[in-house]
Amino acid sequence: MQLPHIDNCFSIEKDKIIDVLERPQIGAELKWNLEALYADLKLWRSDFEKIDPMLKHLNELKGCLADSPETIKTAFELEDDISRLLEKLSAYVRHKSDENTADNQNLALLGKISSKDTLVDAETAWIEPEILAIDEEKLRQFAQSPGLSFYKKTLDDLIIMKPHTLSADEEKILGLVSDSLSTSYDTFILLSNADMRFPKIKNEKGDDVELTQSNFVTFLRTEDRNIRKNAFEKMYETYSGFQNTFASLLDGTVKADVFGVRTRKFRDCLDDALFEDKIPASLYHNLISSARKNLPVIHKYYGIRKKALKLDELHLYDMYNNIAATKEQTWTWDEAKEAVINSLEPLGKNYQREAKQAFDERWIDVLPRRGKKSGAYSGGCYDSHPYILMNFQGTLDDVFTLAHELGHSMHSFYANKAQSYHYADYSIFLAEIASITSELLLHEHLIKTSKDKNFRAVLINHLLDEFRATVVRQTMFAEFELIIHKHREEDETLTADFLKEKYYRLVCEYFGEKVFCDKLIEYEWARIPHFHYGFYVYKYATGFAASAKFAKRLIDGDRGALDDYVKFLECGSSRDVLDILKTCGIEPESNEFINDSFLLFGKKMEDLPLLS
Ligand SMILES: [Zn+2]
Structure with a gap:
């Protein structure tokens, strides 16, 4: 299922104090065209009514999948048809509801589609276990049969899950406890977002x-x-008052991860988390060792920051303000659009023409207004063009957000065009590459076309901060995750004292001697939701590094760079993620692309006009 990419993980959140407009006051060209999905609700309802009969048809195959490869093929096809239709129905309702989150009719439709989604999940949960219950040799023969050649990758991916799949009765028990295993995370969210003051x-x-x-x-x-x-x-003083509760919640989440590892017979929590994407643990460890080796270049930047801000001591609260103090220009929508389209020149005329469709065909809902969902995302579904939700207010960040979301949208656009539905959706591991490449191209374009030294300093500051937040900070998080999981795997409890000590030491090492490491930062782990996601954040760091490689090759006009990039966009999930990167010119298992991204950081830092 294609999920919208909601970009709130490392982008800088803004206070939404907006001079809001009502929807009818906004011109059509600034509103997305949801009629391209469904012209009216009658058509939506008529599609909705098709789900149950399709589901019934699929469930008639229950107990027959071992009969022949053709039966499995029919089951997969029916499953795809249902999922594809549900995706279209959901996209329309989700986008409609985001136009006005308070609209009760939309909320009711959202509830209706979400219940149907849950029902379909429950009613089709028998398929994978039934396939996995087939004798392994017979299943391998099935996977080789010409009738199933299209689904071979899906079957192969299922077969490697066999050693980690339990008996039907055991799986049933795991299913029953799965809800209670996420209680720590649910409580973490309630405590930090709702109850804490x-x-x-x-x-x-x-x-x-x-x-x-x-x-x-x-x-x-x-x-x-x-x-x-x-x-x-x-x-952080507030967090210190809840330190034992937060430690216990994180301990609960990691304990659940260890439970999964032991029941499903994985080597360790890292092995479990990387298994689905077939990522070797060495890639994870290489990221950490490469980042650590390159830390001196980041430490040098802190020296520059300290000097630019004219401070005797650079504290951890001096890391987010812009060191190029200048009044930011306000951008009109047309200026933003022109800058983003022009920045795509290294991607060739075809790509630029296709990206323009986003504006001509009204993919984008541009302005903030009363009741509209905040933030930004790229959505849509296989049977529609992509859709982008924005809350454009004319800041430089907004122009980069447009480039970012358009990058996601073009990734979906190319994958949907090249792949059948079954293989069109791409892995989260690859999800941020196109969006960040798009941002890097915009950065280069603005640097190249601006004569204003201050503006160039703002741009470089913006890029350096994004690099620190995405590559350096997320790698530090990745290292912390290793520490806490290893501790739990040794059956040791994650106490507040343990977490504080380990976290503080990492922060001091990553920030280095030019930064005064304020002791209160030892509570930061308590407010990071990603530590409850199990080895997720490293993907931000590797994604950024891969984008930097693509962007450099494209800007330098390297032979084959454009072909490699388009190939990357078109792959969807038709191949394993590492294969996709390898065929597109990136060696994900070597340290080189991580080192290159630090080189880019060093080069940008030297370019800071503040230094001249
Ligand atoms: Zn994104």
């Missing part, structure tokens, strides 16, 4: 404002150092 602090206007998870980064970006310091201290 933070003190009020003074903003730049002198008003008392309650500190929240979402305005925290906004405060860290202000030029007023007292506000930054205050926000930092109040945030």
Whole structure:
């Protein structure tokens, strides 16, 4: 199922104080055209009614999959048809609801489609176990049969799951406990997003404002150092009061990971997490060792930051404000659109022409308005062009968000065009590559076309910060995840003292001697939701590094770079992720592409006009 890429993981969150418009006040060219999905609700309802008969037809095959390869093929085809239709129905309702999250009719439809989704999941849960129950030799013969050649990869992927699949009765028990195993994470979310209250602090206007998870980064970006310091201290002092609860919640999540490893017979938690994408553990360890080796270049940057901000001591709350203090220009939508389209020149005329369709065919819902979902994402489905939700307010960040989301959309557009439905959706491991490549191309285009030294400094600062947040910070998180999982695998409890000590030491090592490592940072692990996702964040770091490689080759006009990039976009999930990268000119198992991304950082740092 194609999920929207919601970009809130490492982008800087903004306070949404918006001069809102009602939807009818906005011109059609700035609103997405959902009628391309369904012209009206009658058509949506008529498609919705088709799901149950299709499901009934599929379930008639229950107990027959071992009969022949053809039966499996029919089951897969029916499963695809149902999933494809559900995806289209969901995309329409989700996008409609995001136009106005308070609209009750949309909420009701969202509930209806979500229940149907759950029902389909439950009613089709028999398929995989039934295939896996087939004798292994017979199953391998099935996988070789010409009738199943299209689904060979899917079958091969299932076969490698066999050693980690339990008997039907055991699987049933695991299914029954799975819900309770996520309680720690559910409680973590409720505690940090709903129940915890933070003190009020003074903003730049002198008003008392309650500190929240979402305005925290906004405060860290202000030029007023007292506000930054205050926000930092109040945030982590509050967490210190809940340290044992947060430690216990993280312990609970990691304990559930270890439970999964032991029941399904994986080597360790890392092996389990990397299994689905067939990623070797060496790739994960290489990322950490390469990043560590390259830390001196980051430490050098902190020296530059300290000098640019004219500080005696650079603290951890001095990391997010722009070191190029200048008034940012406000962008009109047309200027943003023109800059993004022009930046795609290294991708060739065809790609540029296709990307223009996003504007001509109204893929994008541009402006904020009352009730609209905040943030940005790229969505849509296999049977529609992609859709982009934005809340464009004319900042430089917004222009980069447009480039980013358009990168995701073009990835889906190319994959959908080249692949059949079954193999069109791409893995999360690859998901951020096209979006970041697109941002890097925009960066180069703006640098090249701007004569304003201050603006160039803002751009470079923007890129360096994104690199730090995506590659350096996420690799540090990846290393922390290894530490906590190893501790639990040895049946040791993750106590607050253990977590604080290990986290603080890592922060000191990653930030180096040019930064004053404020002790309160030892509570930061408590507020990071990603530590509950099990070895997920490393994908941000490898994704950025792969994008940097693609972008460099494209900008340098390397022979074959464009072909490799288009091949990458078109692959979908038709091959394993490492194969896809390898055929497109990236050697994911070598350290080279990680090292290259640090070289890019070093080069950009030297280009900072502040230095000249
Ligand atoms: Zn993204």
